[in-house]
Amino acid sequence: MIIRNNSSNSNNSANYDKKPTLKKNILFTIMIIAIFLIITIIYISLYVQVSDRNFRIEQLKEEKRRIESERSQIELEIARNRSIKRIEDIALNELDMERPDNVEYIFLNDESQQDYDKQEQAEAEVSLSDYLAKPINWLRHLTTVEAGDFD
Numbered sequence: 001m002i003i004r005n006n007s008s009n010s011n012n013s014a015n016y017d018k019k020p021t022l023k024k025n026i027l028f029t030i031m032i033i034a035i036f037l038i039i040t041i042i043y044i045s046l047y048v049q050v051s052d053r054n055f056r057i058e059q060l061k062e063e064k065r066r067i068e069s070e071r072s073q074i075e076l077e078i079a080r081n082r083s084i085k086r087i088e089d090i091a092l093n094e095l096d097m098e099r100p101d102n103v104e105y106i107f108l109n110d111e112s113q114q115d116y117d118k119q120e121q122a123e124a125e126v127s128l129s130d131y132l133a134k135p136i137n138w139l140r141h142l143t144t145v146e147a148g149d150f151d
Contacts, residue, residue, distance in 0.1 A: 080086060091097040
Protein backbone atom coordinates (compact mmCIF):
# COMPACT_ATOMS: atom_id res chain seq x y z
CA MET A 1 0.00 0.00 0.00
CA ILE A 2 2.75 2.37 0.58
CA ILE A 3 3.79 1.93 -2.97
CA ARG A 4 0.41 3.01 -4.16
CA ASN A 5 0.56 6.12 -2.08
CA ASN A 6 3.92 7.00 -3.53
CA SER A 7 2.70 6.54 -7.06
CA SER A 8 -0.44 8.57 -6.34
CA ASN A 9 1.68 11.29 -4.79
CA SER A 10 3.82 11.44 -7.87
CA ASN A 11 0.68 11.65 -10.04
CA ASN A 12 -0.69 14.44 -7.83
CA SER A 13 2.57 16.33 -8.05
CA ALA A 14 2.58 15.87 -11.85
CA ASN A 15 -1.01 17.18 -12.04
CA TYR A 16 -0.09 20.02 -9.73
CA ASP A 17 2.82 20.99 -12.00
CA LYS A 18 0.59 20.88 -15.12
CA LYS A 19 -2.00 23.32 -13.77
CA PRO A 20 0.37 26.28 -13.43
CA THR A 21 1.91 25.44 -16.80
CA LEU A 22 -1.54 25.37 -18.40
CA LYS A 23 -2.40 28.69 -16.75
CA LYS A 24 0.92 30.13 -17.88
CA ASN A 25 0.29 28.91 -21.45
CA ILE A 26 -3.19 30.41 -21.51
CA LEU A 27 -1.91 33.71 -20.09
CA PHE A 28 0.97 33.71 -22.60
CA THR A 29 -1.45 33.04 -25.49
CA ILE A 30 -3.77 35.83 -24.34
CA MET A 31 -0.83 38.25 -24.12
CA ILE A 32 0.38 37.28 -27.60
CA ILE A 33 -3.13 37.84 -29.00
CA ALA A 34 -3.40 41.19 -27.16
CA ILE A 35 -0.02 42.34 -28.51
CA PHE A 36 -1.01 41.24 -32.01
CA LEU A 37 -4.30 43.17 -31.74
CA ILE A 38 -2.51 46.29 -30.48
CA ILE A 39 0.01 46.12 -33.33
CA THR A 40 -2.82 45.56 -35.83
CA ILE A 41 -4.77 48.55 -34.48
CA ILE A 42 -1.66 50.76 -34.62
CA TYR A 43 -0.95 49.62 -38.21
CA ILE A 44 -4.53 50.30 -39.32
CA SER A 45 -4.45 53.71 -37.62
CA LEU A 46 -1.21 54.65 -39.40
CA TYR A 47 -2.55 53.39 -42.72
CA VAL A 48 -5.68 55.53 -42.30
CA GLN A 49 -3.53 58.58 -41.48
CA VAL A 50 -1.32 58.03 -44.53
CA SER A 51 -4.38 57.57 -46.75
CA ASP A 52 -5.92 60.76 -45.36
CA ARG A 53 -2.70 62.72 -45.97
CA ASN A 54 -2.44 61.37 -49.53
CA PHE A 55 -6.04 62.41 -50.19
CA ARG A 56 -5.32 65.88 -48.82
CA ILE A 57 -2.18 66.13 -51.00
CA GLU A 58 -4.21 65.25 -54.09
CA GLN A 59 -6.83 67.87 -53.16
CA LEU A 60 -4.11 70.51 -52.78
CA LYS A 61 -2.51 69.54 -56.09
CA GLU A 62 -5.87 69.88 -57.82
CA GLU A 63 -6.44 73.26 -56.16
CA LYS A 64 -2.94 74.35 -57.27
CA ARG A 65 -3.71 73.34 -60.87
CA ARG A 66 -6.99 75.26 -60.73
CA ILE A 67 -5.33 78.38 -59.32
CA GLU A 68 -2.53 78.23 -61.92
CA SER A 69 -5.14 77.93 -64.66
CA GLU A 70 -7.00 80.95 -63.28
CA ARG A 71 -3.72 82.86 -63.03
CA SER A 72 -2.82 82.16 -66.65
CA GLN A 73 -6.32 83.24 -67.75
CA ILE A 74 -5.99 86.46 -65.75
CA GLU A 75 -2.51 87.14 -67.21
CA LEU A 76 -3.94 86.59 -70.69
CA GLU A 77 -6.79 89.00 -69.95
CA ILE A 78 -4.33 91.57 -68.59
CA ALA A 79 -2.18 91.27 -71.72
CA ARG A 80 -5.27 91.61 -73.90
CA ASN A 81 -6.45 94.69 -71.98
CA ARG A 82 -3.01 96.32 -72.08
CA SER A 83 -2.65 96.07 -75.84
CA ILE A 84 -2.65 99.38 -77.68
CA LYS A 85 -5.23 98.08 -80.15
CA ARG A 86 -7.67 97.22 -77.32
CA ILE A 87 -7.19 100.59 -75.61
CA GLU A 88 -7.72 102.36 -78.90
CA ASP A 89 -10.93 100.35 -79.59
CA ILE A 90 -12.31 101.20 -76.13
CA ALA A 91 -11.44 104.87 -76.55
CA LEU A 92 -13.05 105.11 -80.01
CA ASN A 93 -16.09 102.86 -79.53
CA GLU A 94 -17.05 102.94 -75.85
CA LEU A 95 -15.82 106.39 -74.81
CA ASP A 96 -16.78 108.07 -78.09
CA MET A 97 -13.36 109.61 -78.54
CA GLU A 98 -12.03 110.58 -81.95
CA ARG A 99 -8.63 110.37 -83.54
CA PRO A 100 -6.95 113.78 -83.75
CA ASP A 101 -6.33 115.22 -87.19
CA ASN A 102 -2.94 116.57 -86.21
CA VAL A 103 -0.90 116.56 -83.04
CA GLU A 104 0.25 119.84 -81.60
CA TYR A 105 2.73 120.26 -78.78
CA ILE A 106 2.41 123.37 -76.67
CA PHE A 107 5.25 124.67 -74.52
CA LEU A 108 4.34 127.07 -71.77
CA ASN A 109 7.45 129.23 -71.99
CA ASP A 110 10.31 129.71 -74.36
CA GLU A 111 12.93 128.61 -71.80
CA SER A 112 11.46 125.12 -71.51
CA GLN A 113 11.53 124.78 -75.31
CA GLN A 114 15.19 125.79 -75.37
CA ASP A 115 16.00 123.39 -72.50
CA TYR A 116 14.21 120.60 -74.34
CA ASP A 117 16.08 121.38 -77.56
CA LYS A 118 19.44 121.46 -75.73
CA GLN A 119 18.74 118.17 -74.02
CA GLU A 120 17.71 116.56 -77.28
CA GLN A 121 20.81 117.90 -79.02
CA ALA A 122 23.08 116.68 -76.20
CA GLU A 123 21.60 113.20 -76.43
CA ALA A 124 22.04 113.19 -80.20
CA GLU A 125 25.69 114.27 -80.05
CA VAL A 126 27.91 111.44 -78.98
CA SER A 127 31.58 112.09 -79.35
CA LEU A 128 34.40 109.65 -79.88
CA SER A 129 35.66 110.32 -76.37
CA ASP A 130 32.37 108.93 -74.94
CA TYR A 131 32.94 105.65 -76.76
CA LEU A 132 36.57 105.42 -75.65
CA ALA A 133 35.99 106.44 -72.02
CA LYS A 134 34.87 103.02 -70.79
CA PRO A 135 37.69 100.99 -72.36
CA ILE A 136 40.28 103.52 -71.16
CA ASN A 137 38.91 103.39 -67.59
CA TRP A 138 38.91 99.60 -67.76
CA LEU A 139 42.56 99.57 -68.82
CA ARG A 140 43.49 101.97 -66.02
CA HIS A 141 41.84 99.72 -63.42
CA LEU A 142 43.49 96.67 -64.98
CA THR A 143 46.95 97.95 -64.13
CA THR A 144 45.99 99.13 -60.64
CA VAL A 145 46.98 96.86 -57.75
CA GLU A 146 45.26 97.14 -54.40
CA ALA A 147 46.56 95.71 -51.15
CA GLY A 148 44.15 93.92 -48.86
CA ASP A 149 43.74 91.31 -46.16
CA PHE A 150 43.06 87.67 -46.85
CA ASP A 151 40.60 87.43 -43.92
